[in-house]
Amino acid sequence: MTAPVRFPRFFVTSPAPCPYLPGRSERKVFTELKGPHADSLNDALGRIGFRRSQTVAYRPSCLDCNACISVRVVAEEFQPSSTQKRLLKRNGDLVATVCRPWSTSEQFDLLQSYLAVRHPEGGMTSMDEVDFADMVEHTPVTSYVIEYREPSEDGVTPGRLVGACLTDRQCDGLSMIYSFYDPHHEGRQGLGTYIILDHIRRATEMGLTYVYLGYWVEGAPRMQYKVRFRPMEKLGRAGWERISAAEHDRLIAAAVANPRSRDEVNEGARKDGVPSITQ
Numbered sequence: 001m002t003a004p005v006r007f008p009r010f011f012v013t014s015p016a017p018c019p020y021l022p023g024r025s026e027r028k029v030f031t032e033l034k035g036p037h038a039d040s041l042n043d044a045l046g047r048i049g050f051r052r053s054q055t056v057a058y059r060p061s062c063l064d065c066n067a068c069i070s071v072r073v074v075a076e077e078f079q080p081s082s083t084q085k086r087l088l089k090r091n092g093d094l095v096a097t098v099c100r101p102w103s104t105s106e107q108f109d110l111l112q113s114y115l116a117v118r119h120p121e122g123g124m125t126s127m128d129e130v131d132f133a134d135m136v137e138h139t140p141v142t143s144y145v146i147e148y149r150e151p152s153e154d155g156v157t158p159g160r161l162v163g164a165c166l167t168d169r170q171c172d173g174l175s176m177i178y179s180f181y182d183p184h185h186e187g188r189q190g191l192g193t194y195i196i197l198d199h200i201r202r203a204t205e206m207g208l209t210y211v212y213l214g215y216w217v218e219g220a221p222r223m224q225y226k227v228r229f230r231p232m233e234k235l236g237r238a239g240w241e242r243i244s245a246a247e248h249d250r251l252i253a254a255a256v257a258n259p260r261s262r263d264e265v266n267e268g269a270r271k272d273g274v275p276s277i278t279q
Contacts, residue, residue, distance in 0.1 A: 031058075078229065
């Protein structure tokens, strides 16, 4: 007989200050991903707005707020803007390599450099190399790290590492868990955007429909880079729905009018942290 599939147990975190909206608190609901059905469970939860952090799948479950909205790019219909086309051309010489989810000191050094500039007050700045290894390697699902390097100078030695992304492959798309890049490289502006564009290209080539970008909060400056990719769908009470062209134009105009930085392409560290368990 086939063993019955057990329904996962869900837990809720204690309220904590919201990292996106001042004066508000956040709460998460989460469950553990484990066993032979971890991939299928992660796929199912991803379709209803959960994200993965190590062996945990979580989503916001705030008592008085629903501002965090799951968004995904429709990769098979994506058409880059003129600015995105320039970024693709500028960084087209980068060598992207799909690696197993195994952390390296080179990746960790790049992450530290990235966090010091982009998220100096974030919780991830206190990570040591063991914490980083846990983030990358503790995965019960199909995951990999995509490294982005400059061309080798001698054709043998790997080129300079300028970006990386921890990525999950789901049944209908690629889920970008966490990306980081060299914030000091003046000749490589737009690296974060390029990493997203590369994931959209990869999803299309793999026959996958979506690229999941995590949560978006309208009005939160660090989140506004996400609306620059279209067409895009957002998760509402009735399920996933396409953001209309008129609404998308408005959101992009607002993002352009109120930029946080020229190349901000990562969520705040708090959302990717492993929740503390409160049953």
